[in-house]
Amino acid sequence: MPLFEAVLLALGQIRVQKLKSFFTLLGVTIGVMFLVAVVSIVEGMSKYVEEDFIGRFIGVNTFTLRRWPDFSGPETEEEWRDMQRWPLMYKHDARHVVGTLPKDVKWAIETDASATASSAYAPRPRQATIYAVEGDYFQIKNYDVVAGRAIAQQEYRIGANVVVIGDEVATFFFPEIDPIGRELHIRGIPYTVVGRIEKQGSLFGMSMDRLIIGPLESGLGRITNPRGDIDGMMLKAASTNAMFDGMELVRESMRARRHLRPSQRDNFSIETSESALEDFNQVKTIMTIAGTALPMIGLVVGGMVIMNIMLVAVAERTREIGIRKSLGARRKDILRQFLVEAATLSTLGALVGIGLGLAAAWLIEANTPLPAAVAPWSLVVATLLGLGVGIISGVYPARRASRLDPIEALRQE
Structure with missing residues (x-):
């Protein structure tokens, strides 16, 4: 029997026995649906973290110098205790590092904290994230100022009380009016708004537009870090090779400044986007394995259901098998017929499961902060799993059908 004819025969059986076919498809459909949905969510989170989350915190050819790492924590309690003894970072440390860098390396010092802001145009005060910065902060963060201007270098030097605000801050504190040139009060001190950056959106439900950026030497620096220390600095090179060269220069400069011997480990943190993603990639691998292993249980159950229903089908169609054999059907024709029927049923179940899985992933993305992205390999794997x-x-049911004696089969009613 040709393969195409066997598939048409299988589809005919599915149309005739709709209820039985539905329950046959159900196990495979559920297993494949969860497989595709989970993998899509994991893949979406991966792209989100790599392209948006990490990309916004640590950009291309950019690395950070901080007291403690932002993304890769200590692996043992001993490392954690050792890390607690690392010295604070101060502005003079950062400026010493800047003096060792090539001219084409951009740098910025950054500190941040939450503070209450208010304006004469807003109904009430509101919390915002305050960033006290210095250097090439706007270029490194790729912030486009859509109204007004960025902070000038002279304003950084003298610590002028000027700020650039995010879209949400502008909308809340200056509703329906232009915020440029108006005053925003932070802990009672007035700051003049000189610029507004473009809308940044959100990360995992956290708004990136509720920010206020001002000079480190202004009053914002005392709000963010009253002790006088800084959170760290960002450095951006022109190329990947230049970035690694810059990292070595910064490391050597900091080790020399802190009088570390060659046998002593660094007591500061230098991170790139690749190092920040190391821990996440491990989590991603575990989530992918779990996300593919658990739906396998559903596929095993679906396989058992298919086997049982096909055995019932063999028993019900014994006379049909006998007639086919008496008309010249060979053993391999009967074997192929039932194998193709089972494979067609499970493949249809896999295709339905793929559709439902994609719908579930998009539904989750639409109603939660979790992103979703279709992984093409998961669709191929799901289809092959359904077929397999x-x-x-x-x-087993096909072999049992092919071994029936035609004479005995024709006697069955």
């Missing part, structure tokens, strides 16, 4: 489950589950 059908073939494996249909082998």
